[in-house]
Amino acid sequence: MAESQAILQASDVVETNERSLFKKLIRNRFAAFGLFIMLLLILTAIFAPILATHSPDKMNVTKTLLGIGAEGHLLGTDNYGRDIFSRLVYGARISILVGLGAVLFGAVIGSLLGVIAGYFGGKFDSIIMRIMDGLSAFPFILLAITLMSVLGQGLLNVIIAIGIGNIPGFARVVRGQVLSVKQSEYIEVTRSLGAKHGRIIFHHVLPNSIAPLIVYATMSIAGAIISEASLSFLGLGVQPPTASWGSMLQDGKNFLVLNPHMATIPGLAILITVVGINLFGDGLRDALDPKMKV
């Protein structure tokens, strides 16, 4: 009874906090701008079939390397005569899918490992964190490149490869939070009331570790989008002819003299998206924990 009352009170606090968090975010102009860019990207990805003026993969050898606005092609065409604008719009889908998918993959597995390491401690902690040290002992992109070279091209493989690279970061963030939350009095009370480990972890420890997890996840989406573009740029990402901003850049690299916008436009799309996510992430971090402000 006492436990359920405490949880009800806690949920009221969470609701109030959510409202004030949203207010803080909207008042921060940079974070609001970041949120606007993120929403724009999500809407573009959802409504890609409506926004695209042509089929993104349809080649036309009679209309290759057209300039901006030529013959009904808003941003021109690439070396295969494919409409750049339509490929850009569909490319947003890949960025969103990989950004969210890889971070979700890393967050679920990483959080679980972080909780086990932090909550149970001892040997669990040693073994899990040593494996995490091993996974972090090489640059993120190199791990993804190595995995992709073995897994082969494909959207799901990209999500898995980048997701695995995200696991250690989430494990560390959650472990740190769990270590501090598990010392709290209310966890002691819950434990003394006979609650099982699973209940304590999923109903009390994890929900109270969520704030830094959200901030970290937001920042990680930007990293995942850049990683996907990097892999596709290196020819190790999504399967051609699927439109991806990274593969568009790779195609454009070979036509810098004839059609420089082929490489310029997808790169700008990546930059604006990542700036937007980072602005939103910075705002979220400041709103959740002003002490962390950089």
Added chain:
Amino acid sequence: MGKYILGRILNMIPTLLIVAVIIFLITRMLPGNPAAVMLGPQASAEEIEVLTEKLGLNEPLYIQFFDYIGNLLQGNLGNSLTYNMPIIDLIMERFPNTVILAVSALLIAILVGVPAGIIAARKQNSIFDYAFTTFSLMGVSMPIFWLGIMLVLFFSVNLGWFPATGMGSMDEGIGDFISHLILPSIALATIPTAQFARITRSSMLEVISQDYVKTARSKGLHEFFVICKHAFKNALTPLLTVLGLQISSMLGGAVLTETIFSWPGIGLLIIDAIGKRDFVVVQNMVIFIALIYVVVNLLVDISYKLVNPRIKYSSGKGGTK
């Protein structure tokens, strides 16, 4: 201090062992025969069988693993089938080129990022500070492979100032070598410059409001000495953290930068080896990079203690502290 360094070196061993296990598992446990993948779809069954035997892939997994670890411990990285030379020679040939690129990028990042961060902190909320914030945000968000392409487009294709690719040769003179080095160094330096600038600004802002800095000013000390001698020295610890992280991530960035500028370092070698399906080279190069990564982090940890002797370390039990 000596005991701490020894402890940290001993701690590196399990981490590197785990790296070796991870790389072994990635290349062996995933579906398909690595020999078949290396030879490509056109290979005959006989060819696959011969290579399978040559690489020891027909042995039970645990024997493969112990052979692999045994060879690693002896420094025997094996031979590359596609480059037709020992892998250690490949590393010795390419690694210095990556070091040249990384060191010049690091120099740019420190020489530009740190002073920019100090000035932004000194002129907080000025136009310079706002411009700085915008540029540093764009810097940390920059896809460096795109920046590399844009640098080639602008400085090589349009202005013709610098060569677009290659490393140049010292035989052609130092000018030729440096002109090849400038664009890839700038591309690789962008993210670290922005990171150094951001962290310098925030730690300087924290330090310059402290009492001892105010005291130094009130004693009539010149502002240059207040900033350099008192404030910056104490703002150095967070900068060292970022320095370690950035050196490590530069090894990843080098893969992309070297690919764009055809810079013959280990990054380009890895991508080339992947294209040739030479997984023995890929596997060993990744382990080599992990070793560099772990050593760099160790050196950064030691430098913390030198910069700030008050920092105390735990024994290292129970994973990351």
